[in-house]
Amino acid sequence: MKVLSLQSTNKPKIExxxxxxxxxxxxxxxxxxxxxxxxxxxxKHRKNKGTAxxxxxxxxxxxxxxxxxxxxxxxxxxxRLSIGVKGNLHGTSVSRSGNSISMSWDPQDVGILSxxxxxxxxxxxxxxxxxxxxxxxxxxxxxxHGQLLMDLPHGxxxxxVHLYLIVHDRTKQxxxxxxxxxxx
Numbered sequence: 721m722k723v724l725s726l727q728s729t730n731k732p733k734i735e736x737x738x739x740x741x742x743x744x745x746x747x748x749x750x751x752x753x754x755x756x757x758x759x760x761x762x763x764k765h766r767k768n769k770g771t772a773x774x775x776x777x778x779x780x781x782x783x784x785x786x787x788x789x790x791x792x793x794x795x796x797x798x799x800r801l802s803i804g805v806k807g808n809l810h811g812t813s814v815s816r817s818g819n820s821i822s823m824s825w826d827p828q829d830v831g832i833l834s835x836x837x838x839x840x841x842x843x844x845x846x847x848x849x850x851x852x853x854x855x856x857x858x859x860x861x862x863x864x865h866g867q868l869l870m871d872l873p874h875g876x877x878x879x880x881v882h883l884y885l886i887v888h889d890r891t892k893q894x895x896x897x898x899x900x901x902x903x904x
Contacts, residue, residue: 740789748780751794754854755801758845758884761892762802779803797900801845802886804895807837809863809887816904819872821846821883823901827866838864841888845898846872846881853879863887880904 752759752773763772763779770778784798811826823844840863847854857870872881883901888894 736789740792743789743792744781744785745777747792747794748777748785750852751784751796751799751849752776752780754852755845755847755884758801758843758854758856758886761843761888762800762804762886762895762898764895765893775803776800796847796849796882797902799900801884801898802888802895803897804888806840806887806889806894806896808896808899809842809885812885812901814883814901814904819877821870821872821881821904822867823870823885824867825863827864838862839890841890841892842868843886843888844868844870845884845886846870846876846904847884848876848879848881851875851879 756773759776760772763775779800780794783800784794784796785792786795786798787793809825810829812823813825814821814823816822821844827838842857842861842863842865844857845854846856853876855870855873855876857868861868880903882903885899885901887896
């Protein structure tokens with residue numbers, strides 16, 4: 721008789737394996753639900769099959785989860801709301817004054833990945849994670865503008881928000897990797 725495989729007794733046993741997986745899925749889904757509109761743009765077209773939310777879930781589960789059961793959470797700085805090849809904005813400066821968020825960038829610095837970069841649009845997402853509230857800039861802002869001013873909606877006035885920056889083309893077919901700007 722030939723032994724093909726031996727069960728190793730040295731492997732660490734995962735405590736609460738089923739609960740861990742279930743909790744990771746639950747936390748990832750709760751994180752992504754409020755920003756589903758942005759996910760539908762940011763994870764829209766890929767060569768592999770699946771839905772935009774499915775690809776976002778896979779990225780979040782693989783790259784943004786932290787902690788061990790029962791203290792599992794999504795790290796907002798590691799999460800992405802879009803994935804793509806568009807070049808992101810450079811030289812960004814962000815500030816918040818009351819209910820307004822202002823951002824500026826260098827419109828001349830387009831990087832090597834952005835063809836027709838002056839036609840790119842800028843999307844800023846403000847996300848109050850604990851309250852499950854998200855907002856994006858309504859006005860279409862071009863990369864060439866060099867600045868963006870966003871007024872937070874009434875329900876988010878007194879909340880700390882996590883900011884995510886996305887650059888996309890006119891048709892929203894190609895996006896940049898979302899960039900986490902921090903908490904404001």
